[in-house]
Amino acid sequence: MKERLRNIGIALGMGLITLVLAELTIRWVLFGQGKAFSNLRRPELYARNYPDTTGAIFSEEYWKLYTLLGGAERPPATPHPLLGWVGHFDRTTYAPMYAPPANGRRPVLLFGDSFAQCVEATCFEDILNADSAFAREHYLVNYGVGGYGLDQIDLLYRQVVDRYEHPFIVFSMMTRDMERAMFSARIGEKPFFTLRGDSLALQNVPIDPDARAWFADHGPGIPSYLGRLVAHVVLKDSLASEAATVRFKEGMRRLNEALMRDAIDDMNDRHIDHLVLVFEPMYRSSYDPRYFFLRDLLEEMDEPYLFTGDLVRADGLLGGDYSRYEQTANGHPTEYQNRLISRAIERYVLHPESRDSLRRANAKMHALRLKEADPTSVEHFELAIRRDEAWWRSVLEKARDQGVSADSMLHRDAVYMHLEAMKQWSAP
Secondary structure: OHHHHHHHHHHHHHHHHHHHHHHHHHHHHHHOOOOOOHHHOOHHHOOOEEOOOOOOEOOHHHHHHHHHOOOOOOOOOOOEOOOEOOOOEOOOOOOEOOOOOOOOOEEEEEEEOHHHHOOOOOOHHHHHOOOHHHHOOEEEEEEEOOOOOHHHHHHHHHHHHHHOOOOEEEEEEEOOHHHHOOOOEEOEEOOEEEEEOOEEEEEOOOOOOOHHHHHHHOOOOOOOHHHHHHHHHOOOOOEOOHHHHHHHHHHHHHHHHHHHHHHHHHHHHOOOOEEEEEEOOOOOOOOOHHHHHHHHHHHHHOOOEEEHHHHHHHOOOOOOOOOOOEOOOOOOEOHHHHHHHHHHHHHHHHOHHHHHHHHHHHHHHHHHHHHHOOOOOHHHHHHHHHHOHHHHHHHHHHHHHHOOOHHHHHHHHHHHHHHHHHHHHHOO
16 A cells, blocks of 8 residues: 555656646747747747637737747837837927928827827828818827827827817727726836726836846746646637636726726816727627727717717728728728728818717717617618628619619618517527
């Protein structure tokens, strides 16, 4: 018996030693200086991300690993002590690098992320500052910065706003900016806020000028890389638990509501004319709770806003081909969509009398999209048909053959699909 217990102890000890050596080996492979095993240096093999209707939300684990494992995008060589990184403006004075002379005109300041900054497309400042109607009494300055979350957008706004006299603010964000505000790093180290009761508390500033040292001291906190690798590759388990996901998303909503209210309350307290612009990526057609969260919030606050998806729909987008509006290579707006957005900004800035009609249109569109998100509604099937290029084309052909409008035929098909679905749902 003693011999058997001794053998079991030896086997367990050897197994433990083997696991420890394997763990040390994989850490050496991942974080050592060698260039081999690049196929193992992928953050998605070790980080737990959060499941979402629009695709997994990358976690802070992911973003820290992305940098530590040598991701293609690197932290800034000289981080900004408050913002982490900057865009096309002076890092000390915040003066824009590219802006026309004021010449007594009113500044229109655009804040946001890379959707505002623009990627490989003619941008808002180029469009509006070349527009004679707009440029007669206004000029646009673009303070969009790639990779920013709502936290950094708010911080930059506060550094800039007092440097201009009587500005008009276009405060923009992209729906996926909400998760960015939850992290202390996204490629580079960044500031972030926590909530203390209802108050925002700024964290992680000043930014450490030594990115290598900061990431070494603030690792992803993964207890076992070997265990995560086995779980991801063998067990196909790469997502956070349901409880962790619920906590993350609830924290994300609470934090971003506080950030949005903070920025808007500041503009209202200063009596600054403003417009909230929300960019909606179109490559994801699934229900996005961020969209409804933000729209509910802005409706509750009675704030003037534009959602880019509304502009695209009003322009006549039908079927599933978004290439006229969104670059397939990077998901950012095309020049065509930027011009649609620019016209909407110009209309709101130059024609105050149009603002009430915008509020009414927003409320109407919000009600419609709530119905479209309800799988038991006719509107849900109308949207599904419009998003399916072949299906929509068949509707147009039937409408032409029967001499009715496309909208009428669309409604008929949607009602039919709705009734068929109701039959299936009500079947025992």
